[in-house]
Amino acid sequence: MATFFNEYFGIDAGTLDSCGALNISIVNDLPLFIDPFLLFNSEKDEYRTLHDSMIDYLVFLRDRSAKGAISDALLSSWYCFSEVKQNWLGFSISGNGGTGLGMDFARALHSNLHSLFSDFGEEGITEGSHLEKVCLISDGVGRDNISDFTTNLIKDYLCRYTEKFAAQHLKPNDVRQVAVEKTRFNYETETWERTTYALPWVNGDFVILTPKDILTRDENWINKGDLVGDFQEIPTAIPDSQLRAQVENYFHKILDRPGRRRRPSAKERSEAARRTLLEFPQLIDYYIKLKEQRGDEAADLSAEKVLATEYIFIRQIAEIQNTLLHKTAFYGTGGGTYEEAHARVRYLKDAIESKGGHRLFYHDGKPIQREKDLQILYRLVWFGTPSDVGTEANDGRGPVDFKISRGADDKTLVEMKLAKNTQLERNLEKQVPIYQAASDAKNAIKVIIYFSIAELRKVNAILKKLKLTDSKDIVLIDARDDNKPSGSKA
Structure with a gap:
């Protein structure tokens, strides 16, 4: 039933903290990514060396772009990378899959280096060159691309960092020799090479750890x-x-x-x-x-964001799983997908409303304001299910938050929404029924989380207008912080 790296390998979470590594989830991506500016502005020589090596590679690409068009084969070789899913970072609601860097990214970056940024690496105005520069005004290269590109360009360092941790703190049978593709670039042959490392092994794949002091959330410092x-x-x-x-x-x-x-x-x-x-x-x-x-502000701001993410997605989730949920029959829920989906929502609702779980949705007294955060949290409480839990499943009419299935004949859809969502009424009236028909699902459950009495009034007005007030498939969860009893009064 392990959800996090330390649980799976039976080590104390403090061991990861002492090494500066993030205690990643092995069930879901955590919403963090590497900011290249934190490498550039670091006091650590090893980080600045990493940043220099990234710029060296961009300069190589710039020089080749200046010579004109290159073949698709070389574009693919030099610019296209698979997402490094093994670090379990990113914005997937379920699992750790991602699209990576394909030919659209390759063509956009190649064109930008040739036209807009022909002086890359030789600017003169700034203290150094920055990878983020290529995504600032041009289309086709966004934040997620920069994150994936950065991770791939320092993949060798991350693997060696993880290998060192594993050698010191994990058992020999927890580690396997793994040949990792595209870890080092050979400037003589102008090709990417693979390297073999001894890395932690989880559920059929290796795992990569990341130092917390190069991580941030939301946006790069240069954005x-x-x-x-x-x-x-x-x-x-x-x-x-x-x-x-x-x-x-x-x-x-x-x-x-x-x-x-x-x-x-x-x-x-x-x-x-x-x-x-x-x-x-x-x-x-x-x-x-x-x-x-203002570079020193970047490290302080990112450290605060990482700490908040750890608190919300790691410490509070562990508390709910270990303290609130494992004492019940939560992970042994029977019945079909409809019954199980309702049972999981009931357990989550009870944990939030009656057992202090509402704290999961707050940081510094303020509620989480993004539906994706709530969806990630909801996905974590499905760990251990016999059902297949698909997220953002698209059966031809647009993505739905969750599709719970056991074979072709037993499917239930679940939508998790914030009460403040401006499209809530449209979603309740039209969107879910369309998804339901497209997925051949007989049932659809709508879960709405509210954080204030004003939001509750808004939701109730919508439900009354749509004549859904008495629907058992509309579940409201009260996450108000000011409506929960203290421990001494509960």
């Missing part, structure tokens, strides 16, 4: 949202007064259209910023310079 959102700060960092004037003039020329009678909207300002950046791509370097100057 497109800040570039556009803080755009007006950038010209102040330009020492060239003529360039600064040209940038400001171009930006305001886009915004100040003839006949405008209102202030530009946030969307219009963002579009004006994007167009200005395309006209003056050197602005990206000045933005990065500002980020470098």
Whole structure:
């Protein structure tokens, strides 16, 4: 019934902490990823060396892109990588699968290096070069791509880091010799090579640990949202007064259209910023310079985010599983998928509403605001089921949160939603019935979690309007923090 790395291998969680490694889940990805800026800005020589090696590889790609088009075979060899699913990090609701970096990414990055970033590695304005630069204004290269690319480029280090931990703290029969593809690039042959490591083995695959001090959540320190959102700060960092004037003039020329009678909207300002950046791509370097100057904030902010993620997805989940759920017949629920799905929801509802489990959804007194976080948590309470639990299953009419099945004739759909979701009424009225028909599922359960009395009133009004007030397949979960008794009063 192990859910986390330390449980599976029978070691104390503090052992991972003492080595600075994240105690990953071996059931679900945890919503964290590696931020390359944390490598660049680190005081550790080994991290800065890793960052230099990544930039060396990007410079190699830049030089090859400058020579013109290359074959699809070389694009695939140099740019395409499978997701490193064995680190169990990312944003999968179930398991650890991902799409990786395919030909769309390869073509976009190759084109960007050739056109927008021909000076990559030789900027001069910033203290160093940054991988994140290639995703700031261009289409086709996003945050997830940068995360996957970074992880692949430092895969050798992560494997050696894990190998060292395993040698010191795991039993010999917990480790296997594994040949890992694309771990080291040979600049002589211009090919990626594979390397063999002694790595932990879990359920038919190896596992990779990651140091916590290179992880973050939500966004990289250098990201497109800040570039556009803080755009007006950038010209102040330009020492060239003529360039600064040209940038400001171009930006305001886009915004100040003839006949405008209102202030530009946030969307219009963002579009004006994007167009200005395309006209003056050197602005990206000045933005990065500002980020470098505030680099110490990146480590502090990321450490806080990692700590919050550990608390929410590791410590609180372990508490619910060990203290609240294992004392019941939770993992022995019988019946078909419909009965089991309802039973799992009831146990989760009882744990949240009556046994202190609502704390799982709070950090610093504030409720979690993302449905994916709640869906990951819900998936964790399905561990140990005899049913197949598919997430974001798409049978032709769009993805549904969960499809619980036992063969072709026993299927139940479950949607987990926040009460504040602006599409909640549409989802209840139309979306789930469409998914249900497409999946040949006879039953569909809608679980709605609310965090305030105002949200409860909103949900009740929707249910009344749709005549669903008495439906047993609509389950409301009260996660209000101010409505739970203290331990002394419970």
